[in-house]
Amino acid sequence: MKVVARFSFPHEAHIAKASLEAAGIESVIADEHTINAQWLYSDAIGGVRLMVTEPDQQEAIAILATDFSTAVEQGTALSDEIRCPHCGDHHYKPFTKGKRPAFVVFLLLGFPLFYYQHGYQCQSCGEFFKSDDE
Structure with a gap:
């Protein structure tokens, strides 16, 4: 498993994980429970890690780097x-x-x-x- 992103809070990692799952990429969140139990350790241990298998690493990085804000704005227009x-x-x-x-x-x-x-x-x-x- 390779780390594709690090987050300060677990909810951020879950949002990214949902984006990857929507694209069909299996992922794992590591250190989530440690940060939930003691959030001050987040920076010390490198935050919550989002990990994928090595073959999916480049595609996952590309998906996480994509800005979907314009699609969200267009989708919620009244x-x-x-x-x-x-x-x-x-x-x-x-x-x-x-x-x-x-x-x-x-x-x-x-x-x-x-x-x-x-x-x-x-x-x-x-x-x-x-x-x-x-």
């Missing part, structure tokens, strides 16, 4: 098909209705009393709405 039911505009942003009062009550009482809803807020008229998909 659809222009959704329109505000109040004014018909398609300029909106994700919004959580009732989050602030629920948080304040939680701080004061120690338990949530209000509920909140996920949806969208129109940037033109300020109307809160949910999409038809939900």
Whole structure:
């Protein structure tokens, strides 16, 4: 087994391992439990190691070096098909209705009393709405 990447935290290694598994490359995470038990040892022992077999080493390094951020941005773009039911505009942003009062009550009482809803807020008229998909 050859080390293809080192990480400070185990969750970072698991994200990279998932990328390799999606490409069909078997991998192993080493020193994960040591770092979970005593995270201050991370730099001392070289961090959490992601290891693959020697034949897969170059392909794994290439996959881990690839920047997928543009694909993520394109994949999460809000659809222009959704329109505000109040004014018909398609300029909106994700919004959580009732989050602030629920948080304040939680701080004061120690338990949530209000509920909140996920949806969208129109940037033109300020109307809160949910999409038809939900």
